[in-house]
Amino acid sequence: MTYLKYKGYLGTIEPDIESGTLYGKLAFIRDLVTYEAVDLKALEHEFRASVDGYLEDCIALGKAPDTPCKGSFNVRVGHDLHMAASVVASRENISLNDLARRALSEYIMNHAGQ
Structure with a gap:
């Protein structure tokens, strides 16, 4: 779009x-x-x-305007994926937030032109 x-x-x-x-x-x-x-x-x-x-x-x-995409959002991924991601993040010595940011960035880089 x-x-x-x-x-x-x-x-x-x-x-x-x-x-x-x-x-x-x-x-x-x-x-x-x-x-x-x-x-x-x-x-x-x-x-x-x-x-x-x-x-x-x-x-x-006197109202603060809504701003698009404030930089944080909640994602429900299910127990197994949450656990697996936590283990990988711990093994890599990074936060779960950093792991998710990297994964999203990589996905977008690979799919942005489609």
Whole structure:
């Protein structure tokens, strides 16, 4: 999927076949922020305006804006995989967090172009 990018936010691009318009929303945040337009150039403009408006609204409300992908997430892997990963991390003298980071990085490097 291709995303629009602005001020650290990512926005989706979706077509509405019936109306012939494009629409999207800010990705990877809990707050719902949407935008729409008739063509891609206008959609990007609306996306940027939506990000700016969202940030302004958060300031006005005294609310911290959601940020996409804060850098931590919980993963449920099951007992056996958790145990195996812990043993490997211990043997390598690294934290389980470092092992998971390395594994994710390697996977992404090997699959990013697909």
